Amino acid sequence: MRVDVITIFPEYLAPLGVSLIGKAADRGLLDIRAHDLRDWTHDVHRTVDDTPYGGGPGMVMKPEPWGEALDAVLADVPPESPELPPTLVVPTPSGRPFTQAKAAQLAESPWLIFACGRYEGIDRRVIDAAAERMAVEELSIGDYVLAGGEVAVLVMVEAIGRLLPGVLGNAESARDDSFAAGAMESLLEGPAYTKPAEWRGRTVPEILTSGNHGAIARWRREQAFARTAAHRPELLARLDPAALDKRDRLA
């Protein structure tokens, strides 16, 4: 997967060169390129924003640099995606929710371009013009406001990248993640334990050392239901009865 990120703070994306995603990039599973929006400005101050039409607080990102930046990125077509245009992902507090299902959907795309807005956002005409030549996804990572889209890109690239074939080892299968499609969809993961068997007088639930894998799986599902009921009860209403295995129906 090719990932282009356009931002006024390319250094903000340095964490993408570390750990899981960094190793995936080193192995050629991801080709991540950060672009400085200011490279497409032409004034001495490298201006990327201006006051909003209609008045109001803050500044809006000017369309000209964005248009030229997207033109340049689109002109550098990756060989693995010669026919298919990229998907433009625009992190924004006013977007649709970025969910595990959306991460899985975007993980199918060979080429993603992320547009990191700052200030009061990007001039709307940039998004409207882009939508005439590629798919556009305006996505929010949560109900709060950030200073810019870079943090949201770090979240999205990690959530998407870990789903790519070969990125997670078998031991880290994404299948059992919270929100993963299938049996865990809409359920939170339950508690996890490791050695030592006793720590500061606290022991590990006996079921986990019983060797009874069927009973362990049932216990973990019960724990997932309990945790979901406690922390995110609204998710239980979304549970697809078909995703429940017969044991759950008896639980």
Ligand SMILES: Oc1ccccc1-c1ccno1
């Ligand atoms: O608050 C933001 C500012 C800029 C770009 C994105 C965001 C955001 C907030 C939540 N999800 O995305």
